[in-house]
Amino acid sequence: MSTHSSRIAARIMVAPSVALLLLWMVVPLVMTLYYSFRLYRLLSPDRTGWAGMRNYTWFFQSPDFWLAMGNTLALVGGVLVITVVLGTLIALLIDQPVWGQGVLRILVIAPFFVMPPVAASILENLFMHPQNGLFAAVSMALGYEPILYLQDYPMWSVIAIVSWEWLPFATLILLTALQSLSSEQIEAAEMDGASAFGRFRYIILPHMMRAITVVILIQTIFLLGIFGEIYTTTQGGPGSASTTLPYMIFKQAIVAKDIGRAAAGGIIAVILANIVAFFLMRGIGKHLDT
Amino acid sequence: MARATSTRRKLLTTLAAWSVALVIFFPVLWMILTSFKTEVSAVATPPELLGADWTLENYAEVWQRSDYPRFFWNSVVISIGSTLLGLAIAIPAAWSMAFVPGRKTKDLLMWMLSTKMMPAVGVLIPMYLLFQRLGLFDTKIGLVLALMLMNLPIIVWMLYTYFKEIPAEILEAARMDGAGLWNEILYVLTPMALPGIASTMLLNVILAWNEAFWTITLTTTKAAPLSAFIASFSAPQGLFYAKLSAASTMAIAPILILGWFSQKQLVRGLTFGAVK
Numbered sequence: 001m002s003t004h005s006s007r008i009a010a011r012i013m014v015a016p017s018v019a020l021l022l023l024w025m026v027v028p029l030v031m032t033l034y035y036s037f038r039l040y041r042l043l044s045p046d047r048t049g050w051a052g053m054r055n056y057t058w059f060f061q062s063p064d065f066w067l068a069m070g071n072t073l074a075l076v077g078g079v080l081v082i083t084v085v086l087g088t089l090i091a092l093l094i095d096q097p098v099w100g101q102g103v104l105r106i107l108v109i110a111p112f113f114v115m116p117p118v119a120a121s122i123l124e125n126l127f128m129h130p131q132n133g134l135f136a137a138v139s140m141a142l143g144y145e146p147i148l149y150l151q152d153y154p155m156w157s158v159i160a161i162v163s164w165e166w167l168p169f170a171t172l173i174l175l176t177a178l179q180s181l182s183s184e185q186i187e188a189a190e191m192d193g194a195s196a197f198g199r200f201r202y203i204i205l206p207h208m209m210r211a212i213t214v215v216i217l218i219q220t221i222f223l224l225g226i227f228g229e230i231y232t233t234t235q236g237g238p239g240s241a242s243t244t245l246p247y248m249i250f251k252q253a254i255v256a257k258d259i260g261r262a263a264a265g266g267i268i269a270v271i272l273a274n275i276v277a278f279f280l281m282r283g284i285g286k287h288l289d290t
Numbered sequence: 291m292a293r294a295t296s297t298r299r300k301l302l303t304t305l306a307a308w309s310v311a312l313v314i315f316f317p318v319l320w321m322i323l324t325s326f327k328t329e330v331s332a333v334a335t336p337p338e339l340l341g342a343d344w345t346l347e348n349y350a351e352v353w354q355r356s357d358y359p360r361f362f363w364n365s366v367v368i369s370i371g372s373t374l375l376g377l378a379i380a381i382p383a384a385w386s387m388a389f390v391p392g393r394k395t396k397d398l399l400m401w402m403l404s405t406k407m408m409p410a411v412g413v414l415i416p417m418y419l420l421f422q423r424l425g426l427f428d429t430k431i432g433l434v435l436a437l438m439l440m441n442l443p444i445i446v447w448m449l450y451t452y453f454k455e456i457p458a459e460i461l462e463a464a465r466m467d468g469a470g471l472w473n474e475i476l477y478v479l480t481p482m483a484l485p486g487i488a489s490t491m492l493l494n495v496i497l498a499w500n501e502a503f504w505t506i507t508l509t510t511t512k513a514a515p516l517s518a519f520i521a522s523f524s525a526p527q528g529l530f531y532a533k534l535s536a537a538s539t540m541a542i543a544p545i546l547i548l549g550w551f552s553q554k555q556l557v558r559g560l561t562f563g564a565v566k
Contacts, residue, residue, distance in 0.1 A: 246411040
C-alpha cells in the first residue's frame with residue numbers, strides 16, 4: 001500500500017529515534033570500555049596509564065564481587081518469585097465478585113506509584129526500625145525481642161521492599177489476563193466435575209502463561225538496575241551483605257573514586273545484562289507474533 | 291460474570307479481598323497518618339492511633355524549611371519535559387513503523403527495547419563526565435535529556451502497539467480523497483491515536499517522576515527533583531518521623547492521584563499491548 005515517497009518519509013521519521021538511541025548507547029559504552037583498561041583514580045590524579053586487565057581481575061578476585069553477583073541474583077529471582085506467586089493468588093481473589101471492586105483495585109495498585117526512595121525510607125523507618133518501627137511494636141506486644149531487619153537480614157529486607165513495590169504491577173497484569181478468560185470454559189469444566197485445583201492447573205494457568213512471561217520480562221529489565229532502594233536503606237551494608245553488582249560499581253565510582261575499576265564493573269554488568277537480554281528477547285519476540 | 295454466586299460466598303471473598311488490599315496499602319496509609327501526628331506521637335510505643343496528637347505542623351515545617359516548591363517544580367519540569375520531548379521524537383518513528391513497516395521493523399523494535407537492558411550504573415561514569423564537560427550537570431535540561439533517552443524505547447513501543455490497531459483502510463480512504471502525508475497525520479491519524487498518546491504520556495510522566503538513579507547521581511542542588519529531596523531526607527536524626535512522612539506524602543501525592551485516575555490506560559501501556 002505504501003508508495004515510494006512514503007517509504008522515504010518513513011525512513012526519515014524513524015531516523016531521529018534510532019540515531020539518538022545509538023548515541024545514547026554507543027558513546028557511553030565506548031567511553032566505559034576505554035576507562036576500564038585505564039588506571040584512573042580521582043584521588044591520585046597524577047598516576048595514569050594503561051592498566052591492562054587489572055581492573056577486571058580485581059573484580060573477579062574480590063570476594064565482594066561474587067557476593068554481589070549472588071545478591072543480584074537473589075534480588076531478581078526472589079522478587080520475581082514473590083510477585084508472580086502472590087500476584088497470581090491476589091489476582092484470582094480480586095477477580096471474584098466482591099463489593100467495592102473499584103476502590104479495592106485502587107488500594108492494591110497504590111505502591112506502584114510510590115517512588116523508590118520513599119518506599120524504601122518509609123518501610124525502613126516506620127516499619128523495620130528496631131525501636132520505633134511498627135514491626136518492632138508488634139514483636140514486643142507478642143513478647144519477643146524486635147528483629148533487626150536491616151542489620152541481620154539486609155538482603156531479605158531489600159527483597160521485601162522491592163517486592164512490595166512491584167507486587168501491584170504483577171497483580172494488575174495478571175488480573176487483566178484473568179478477566180479475558182471466558183467464564184463458559186470454566187463453567188464447562190466445573191460441570192465436568194473438575195476440582196478447583198484442576199481448573200486452575202489446566203485452564204487458568206495455561207491461559208495466564210503469556211501474562212506471566214510479560215511480567216517476568218518487564219520486571220527483570222527494571223530489577224537488574226535496582227539502586228534507589230539500597231541507596232536509601234542499607235547502603236549496601238552491613239559490610240557488603242546487601243551489595244548488588246550495580247551498587248558495588250556505584251561504590252567504586254563514588255566512594256573509592258576509582259573510575260577504572262568502576263568502568264570495568266560497568267562492562268561486566270553490561271555483558272551480564274546482555275546475556276539475560278538475549279534470552280528474554282527471544283521470549284518476548286515469540287509473544288509479539290500473535 | 292454469569293455465574294450465580296451466593297451472597298454468603300460473595301461476603302467471604304469481599305472480606306478476604308479487602309483484607310489483602312488493606313495489607314498492601316497499609317504502608318501508604320500509615321505514612322499518611324504518621325504525617326499528621328506530632329513527632330512524639332509518631333514514635334510512641336505502643337503505636338498510637340485514636341489517641342494520637344494530630345497536627346498539620348509537619349507539613350508547614352517541611353514546606354518552610356526545605357524549599358519543597360523548588361524540588362516539586364524540578365520534578366514537574368523534568369517529568370513532563372522529558373515525556374513531551376520523547377513523544378515529539380517517538381511519534382513519527384512509531385507512526386512510520388506501524389504503517390510503513392519494512393522487513394527490518396521488528397528487529398529495530400527489538401533493538402530499541404534491548405537498550406533498556408543496559409544497566410544505568412554501567413555507564414554512570416561516562417555520563418557523569420560527559421554531563422560535566424557539556425555543562426549539563428545539575429541542570430534541568432540535562433535531566434530532561436537523560437530521562438527522555440532512558441524512556442524513549444518504552445515510548446516508541448507503546449505508541450507502536452497503539453498505532454498498529456488503527457485500521458489501515460482509513461488511511462487508504464483518506465489517500466483516495468487526496469489527503470497528503472501531513473494532512474493524513476494531522477486530521478486522520480492524530481485524532482484516532484490520541485487515547486494511545488495520552489496513556490503513553492501518563493505512564494512516562496510516572497516513570498520519570500519516580501526515576502531515582504540519574505536524578506540522584508546527576509544533580510546536586512539546583513536541578514534536584516523530589517526523588518533526590520527524599521533520598522537526602524531519609525536519615526532522620528532521632529525524632530523526625532512525622533516530618534519524613536509529611537515530606538514523603540508530599541513527594542508522592544501528585545503522582546498517586548494521577549495514577550489512580552488513569553490505572554486502566556496504564557495497564558495497556560505497561561504491557562506493551564501484550565496482555566489484553
